[in-house]
Amino acid sequence: MTTCLVVGAHGRTGSRVVDELVQAGHAVTGLVRRGEHVADLHDAGAHGIVLDLATSSTDDLQRAVDEVEAVVYTAGSSSGATAETVTQIDGAAIIRTVDAAVLAGAERFVLVSAHRADEDFGGDHVVRLLRAKRAADAHLRATALAWTIIRPDALTEGRPTGRVRLGTTVPQGALPRADLARLIRLALEAPPPPCGSSSNSPAGRRRSRSPSTRSDTADHHHAPSHPHRASSTSAGNRIDHLR
Numbered sequence: 001m002t003t004c005l006v007v008g009a010h011g012r013t014g015s016r017v018v019d020e021l022v023q024a025g026h027a028v029t030g031l032v033r034r035g036e037h038v039a040d041l042h043d044a045g046a047h048g049i050v051l052d053l054a055t056s057s058t059d060d061l062q063r064a065v066d067e068v069e070a071v072v073y074t075a076g077s078s079s080g081a082t083a084e085t086v087t088q089i090d091g092a093a094i095i096r097t098v099d100a101a102v103l104a105g106a107e108r109f110v111l112v113s114a115h116r117a118d119e120d121f122g123g124d125h126v127v128r129l130l131r132a133k134r135a136a137d138a139h140l141r142a143t144a145l146a147w148t149i150i151r152p153d154a155l156t157e158g159r160p161t162g163r164v165r166l167g168t169t170v171p172q173g174a175l176p177r178a179d180l181a182r183l184i185r186l187a188l189e190a191p192p193p194p195c196g197s198s199s200n201s202p203a204g205r206r207r208s209r210s211p212s213t214r215s216d217t218a219d220h221h222h223a224p225s226h227p228h229r230a231s232s233t234s235a236g237n238r239i240d241h242l243r
């Protein structure tokens with residue numbers, strides 16, 4: 001059992017991730033921005049924390065991440081969002097959450113990014129979104145957390161297929177959020193990467209983020225192994241690394 005914080009837990013992806021993780025026996029806390037959404041988390045078998053990512057500090061987020069082993073970030077600005085909201089929710093708030101996870105001693109971080117986030121294309125809104133996601137992805141990659149960055153194309157409400165195409169470059173294509181939620185669970189449940197510490201104690205986890213460990217893991221990027229068990233097919237999502 002892993003203790004997890006799901007950020008954006010009332011969203012269309014986040015709520016599915018909460019269900020998926022709870023049903024698999026993990027201890028889940030959901031971060032939501034509206035107090036009235038906490039009851040839904042309780043109904044799903046999770047705890048709730050109310051925090052507005054746009055105004056929360058790293059300290060606020062560190063308190064939310066405290067005692068958590070894994071963080072899943074599924075929050076995102078909506079399509080009609082202002083430039084400032086995009087920059088915050090798809091960029092700066094992710095960076096603060098990553099920093100909070102490191103400071104609080106979390107082990108894993110799964111981040112939902114966006115397909116082709118390394119490119120600039122589309123109108124101003126899309127370019128702003130992609131740049132924010134790109135910067136956040138880079139920030140997470142530079143940490144010694146065991147991170148997974150998933151870069152899906154269009155997400156849908158479609159029925160789960162149990163099949164997901166993974167790769168560093170994959171064609172465009174839709175991905176049901178239910179499949180994404182399962183992929184996220186599998187990423188969290190994958191065996192921990194070799195990182196110089198076999199201890200499962202909190203102290204051991206903190207030691208695993210020593211500078212020597214960081215250089216060890218940073219040099220060993222490899223394709224995700226465990227998520228492949230759920231995968232192959234039609235969906236146009238892309239996963240960078242599971243270390």
Ligand SMILES: NC(=O)c1ccc[n+]([C@@H]2O[C@H](COP(=O)([O-])OP(=O)(O)OC[C@H]3O[C@@H](n4cnc5c(N)ncnc54)[C@H](OP(=O)(O)O)[C@@H]3O)[C@@H](O)[C@H]2O)c1
Nearest residue numbers: 008010011012013033052053054074075076152153154155
């Ligand atoms: N939609 C797509 O096709 C697509 C494609 C590629 C990548 N993605 C990425 O995939 C992730 C999930 O997308 P989705 O469409 O499933 O998400 P969604 O349904 O739009 O949910 C986003 C969640 O983020 C929360 N949120 C927004 N601003 C917040 C704030 N200031 N404080 C706290 N929470 C806040 C929202 O809270 P409220 O419930 O209070 O509004 C909502 O629950 C996002 O990171 C998105 O960028 C989406």
